[in-house]
Amino acid sequence: MSLANLKLAAEVRAILTDLGVKAETLTGGSLAVRSPITGETIANLHEISAAATDEAIAKAHAAFLEWRMIPAPKRGELIRLLGEELRTHKDALGKLVSIEVGKVTSEGLGEVQEMIDICDFAVGLSRQLYGLTIATERADHRMMETWHPLGVTGIISAFNFPVAVWSWNASLALVCGNSIVWKPSEKTPLTAIATQAILEKAIARYVADGGVVPPSLATLLIGGRDVGEALVDNAKVALVSATGSTAMGRKVGPKVAARFGRSILELGGNNAAIVGPTADLDITLRGVAFSAMGTAGQRCTTLRRLFVHDSVYDQLVPGLIKAYGSVSIGSPLQSGTLVGPLIDKGAFDRMQQALEAAKAAGGKVHGGERQLADEAGDAYYVRPALVEMPEQSGPMVDETFAPILYVVKYSNFDTALALNNDVPQGLSSSIFTNDMREMEAFVSDRGSDCGIANVNLGPSGAEIGGAFGGEKETGGGRESGSDAWKAYMRRATNTINYGRTLPLAQGVKFDL
Numbered sequence: 001m002s003l004a005n006l007k008l009a010a011e012v013r014a015i016l017t018d019l020g021v022k023a024e025t026l027t028g029g030s031l032a033v034r035s036p037i038t039g040e041t042i043a044n045l046h047e048i049s050a051a052a053t054d055e056a057i058a059k060a061h062a063a064f065l066e067w068r069m070i071p072a073p074k075r076g077e078l079i080r081l082l083g084e085e086l087r088t089h090k091d092a093l094g095k096l097v098s099i100e101v102g103k104v105t106s107e108g109l110g111e112v113q114e115m116i117d118i119c120d121f122a123v124g125l126s127r128q129l130y131g132l133t134i135a136t137e138r139a140d141h142r143m144m145e146t147w148h149p150l151g152v153t154g155i156i157s158a159f160n161f162p163v164a165v166w167s168w169n170a171s172l173a174l175v176c177g178n179s180i181v182w183k184p185s186e187k188t189p190l191t192a193i194a195t196q197a198i199l200e201k202a203i204a205r206y207v208a209d210g211g212v213v214p215p216s217l218a219t220l221l222i223g224g225r226d227v228g229e230a231l232v233d234n235a236k237v238a239l240v241s242a243t244g245s246t247a248m249g250r251k252v253g254p255k256v257a258a259r260f261g262r263s264i265l266e267l268g269g270n271n272a273a274i275v276g277p278t279a280d281l282d283i284t285l286r287g288v289a290f291s292a293m294g295t296a297g298q299r300c301t302t303l304r305r306l307f308v309h310d311s312v313y314d315q316l317v318p319g320l321i322k323a324y325g326s327v328s329i330g331s332p333l334q335s336g337t338l339v340g341p342l343i344d345k346g347a348f349d350r351m352q353q354a355l356e357a358a359k360a361a362g363g364k365v366h367g368g369e370r371q372l373a374d375e376a377g378d379a380y381y382v383r384p385a386l387v388e389m390p391e392q393s394g395p396m397v398d399e400t401f402a403p404i405l406y407v408v409k410y411s412n413f414d415t416a417l418a419l420n421n422d423v424p425q426g427l428s429s430s431i432f433t434n435d436m437r438e439m440e441a442f443v444s445d446r447g448s449d450c451g452i453a454n455v456n457l458g459p460s461g462a463e464i465g466g467a468f469g470g471e472k473e474t475g476g477g478r479e480s481g482s483d484a485w486k487a488y489m490r491r492a493t494n495t496i497n498y499g500r501t502l503p504l505a506q507g508v509k510f511d512l
């Protein structure tokens with residue numbers, strides 16, 4: 001179907017009203033929401049003011065005081081129901097993700113699957129918020145470490161994972177006994193409204209089953225940066241979990257730190273892969289193509305820098321250039337499409353500027369041209385660009401949130417490893433090799449300095465079981481699996497004296 005014939009606004013209305021969202025929520029407001037598929041406006045939402053944000057946070061704090069008293073496995077039951085509701089509404093929410101962000105169908109559905117997966121993880125976690133018993137030097141004493149609910153968790157999310165990132169935070173925060181306040185990207189508020197409606201269905205079932213949910217346990221704030229700022233500045237928000245650009249994190253991090261709040265910062269990446277002389281080039285080509293072109297280069301873990309050993313450069317790179325020239329670009333709703341649109345004109349302009357800068361730095365550009373402009377003048381489709389660079393320089397050390405893959409030839413493994421690490425960001429990385437020494441060195445203490453280091457797969461496409469996040473200008477936060485839950489709780493060390501004397505630690509005497 002041609003782009004011009006898509007009826008996206010009507011589809012969006014149908015999906016949202018089916019989820020129970022009132023029709024008037026979608027019209028008459030100041031926040032115009034557009035679909036990158038056609039560029040058309042699909043809703044006009046009402047925004048919350050900064051003052052009303054503070055009121056909402058005060059209510060969320062009151063909810064926290066009640067929710068923390070509910071036993072954790074019972075809190076987990078709410079998340080189990082959320083997982084069930086997400087399963088029921090997976091197709092609808094997945095489609096909405098595709099319409100609002102421009103992700104191809106399998107990725108829209110994959111995003112919802114990720115939400116379901118983290119719910120399953122969090123349900124198990126709700127019975128595993130383990131502390132420690134620690135050996136004590138004092139007789140008849142017991143020392144332990146216990147974990148307690150923290151407070152209001154503020155979630156600020158980016159456009160490119162409009163709902164999965166919420167679910168990583170929300171499911172963990174809620175089983176940990178916190179209330180949540182969510183400020184989604186102003187570019188993708190409809191998926192947030194849908195998700196909130198799905199959560200409300202889970203809450204209704206929980207309450208119908210006899211569960212207690214305080215009002216304002218989970219609040220959604222529709223608005224722009226000013227709403228995010230109000231959330232960041234509010235001392236009642238114990239934890240700010242903010243996902244977005246490094247520029248955003250540079251503002252948010254110091255503000256939260258200045259009021260001694262806690263933050264999880266999930267910021268920009270500039271992810272690399274090394275292709276060694278022994279690499280399986282078939283796997284490499286497919287791994288590179290998916291990581292670099294998938295989601296139209298708009299994943300935080302998108303592959304942006306490729307270092308190819310000179311002995312395999314001529315076998316791999318022409319094949320990649322061919323794949324770049326032939327990959328299917330178009331409506332993400334159409335089966336067979338692999339590359340959907342960029343989010344907006346700003347993203348397109350930044351991509352073109354980066355390509356010009358790459359040329360000025362000696363780069364040879366393949367692709368990068370605008371596509372389908374005659375079908376949809378307000379949508380921004382591009383052919384992904386592969387740029388052969390003489391060295392790592394110019395725009396290559398910055399994150400441009402678009403499908404540009406810079407390729408550099410290398411001859412020495414240690415040089416490639418140094419290049420992998422020689423950027424300010426530290427999110428994800430990978431190596432394609434069958435050489436055990438290279439493989440182990442890459443994941444060792446002297447290896448990749450990123451939060452994610454993969455072998456024989458690309459840097460993108462993480463599973464929820466691992467801790468997700470990165471180092472350096474990526475912000476240092478960890479979300480999702482492993483022990484990331486600890487960031488959502490406060491830790492206490494408890495020493496209990498069950499004896500009849502009062503021995504002091506370190507042999508200290510204080511005899512009255």
Ligand code: NAD
Nearest residue numbers: 157158159184185228229244245248251266267268269300
């Ligand atoms: P963005 O920084 O423009 O916006 C992200 C969110 O922050 C939005 O909700 C926005 O309203 C809010 N915001 C912006 N400035 C703020 C401020 N001063 N105070 C409070 N809130 C503020 O990012 P984007 O364009 O939506 O997303 C793309 C970026 O996100 C890329 O850099 C990408 O790498 C990054 N990202 C990182 C991860 C990760 O886990 N590391 C995941 C997804 C996206």
